[in-house]
Amino acid sequence: MGLDDYVNTFGAHCKRLYGQRIKKLTIDAQFTCPNRDGTLGVGGCTFCNVASFSGQQDSVQPIAMQLSEGKIRANSSKKQTIPIDVAPTPIAKYIAYFQAYTSTYDEYKVLKRKYDQALEDADIVGLHIGTRPDCVPNEVLDLLVEYQQRGIEVWLELGLQTSNDHTLKRINRGHQLAEYRQTVKNARARGIKVCTHLILGLPGETSVDYFNSLQTVLGIGVDGLKLHPLHIVDGSIMAKQWRYNPMPLMSLEEYASEAAKLIRHTPKEIIFHRVTAYAKKPMLLAPDWCAFRWDGLVAIVNELRDFGGQGSALALSQSKIA
Numbered sequence: 001m002g003l004d005d006y007v008n009t010f011g012a013h014c015k016r017l018y019g020q021r022i023k024k025l026t027i028d029a030q031f032t033c034p035n036r037d038g039t040l041g042v043g044g045c046t047f048c049n050v051a052s053f054s055g056q057q058d059s060v061q062p063i064a065m066q067l068s069e070g071k072i073r074a075n076s077s078k079k080q081t082i083p084i085d086v087a088p089t090p091i092a093k094y095i096a097y098f099q100a101y102t103s104t105y106d107e108y109k110v111l112k113r114k115y116d117q118a119l120e121d122a123d124i125v126g127l128h129i130g131t132r133p134d135c136v137p138n139e140v141l142d143l144l145v146e147y148q149q150r151g152i153e154v155w156l157e158l159g160l161q162t163s164n165d166h167t168l169k170r171i172n173r174g175h176q177l178a179e180y181r182q183t184v185k186n187a188r189a190r191g192i193k194v195c196t197h198l199i200l201g202l203p204g205e206t207s208v209d210y211f212n213s214l215q216t217v218l219g220i221g222v223d224g225l226k227l228h229p230l231h232i233v234d235g236s237i238m239a240k241q242w243r244y245n246p247m248p249l250m251s252l253e254e255y256a257s258e259a260a261k262l263i264r265h266t267p268k269e270i271i272f273h274r275v276t277a278y279a280k281k282p283m284l285l286a287p288d289w290c291a292f293r294w295d296g297l298v299a300i301v302n303e304l305r306d307f308g309g310q311g312s313a314l315a316l317s318q319s320k321i322a
Helices: 010-018 063-080 108-119 138-149 165-170 177-189 207-220 237-244 252-264 293-307 312-321
Strands: 022-027 093-098 124-131 153-161 193-200 224-229 271-274 284-286
Touching (some): 010 271, 022 124, 124 138, 177 193, 193 207, 193 252
């Protein structure tokens, strides 16, 4: 049995909505971040090196070419997972995922031009915008509403990481929970779906903090979640600290246990876009298990199989009250 048997995954959501598998194509639109360009700070968040997840290069191809090459990779990787005597069905629809850095941090006309370039591709049915909670002005939200009205499925992905303001300061996020709360309110009032990123294992945090972050996010209101283990990547501020004085990091077993616990306490209607993450060597410095794409996923599935799937802890609590 796989993750879909225990979790309301984004993949399952797409199959329900479109009747087929939908693939995200990541786009580097050469945005920067106010926490890097001096507006809020320099150096960025202590855990961040965008190249670890986007493959960002100094010379970035036009958006149309990035999408075209992304389609080729998506179908190529699919063939590798299908028996050789079975003809794979090509992926026909895609989501344009503006992932690198802060994808709402530019002038309105620049943002619109770049989003429009992605949506010129007839195979694009969704638009996912990754950004910071403090960089989403109302005019950008109104633009996203226009795309929704055209039938594009829009998700606003907000990197909160934790609801603990002390931790947010420690990791140099440059914003606090209040900005997140206001942006979510503004987005959801317009009918824009919000997916929130949370990191487990941030310095100084424990299981109590992870659970509090989840409860806070659910209380504010959210449509989707992404869970990530803290991992140290070369080029980040944490990497420099780790080389000098290695900090304790979550083991695979610890992460799987904590992630599964959060999933069990999440209502079934919430869509999980991701429950773990990985990075490639040599950029990944630690923990080693994050270098293997499937290890974290398998460990979480085993935890959910043994102790209950998404929403099961809530169902148990309700049955006790009744």
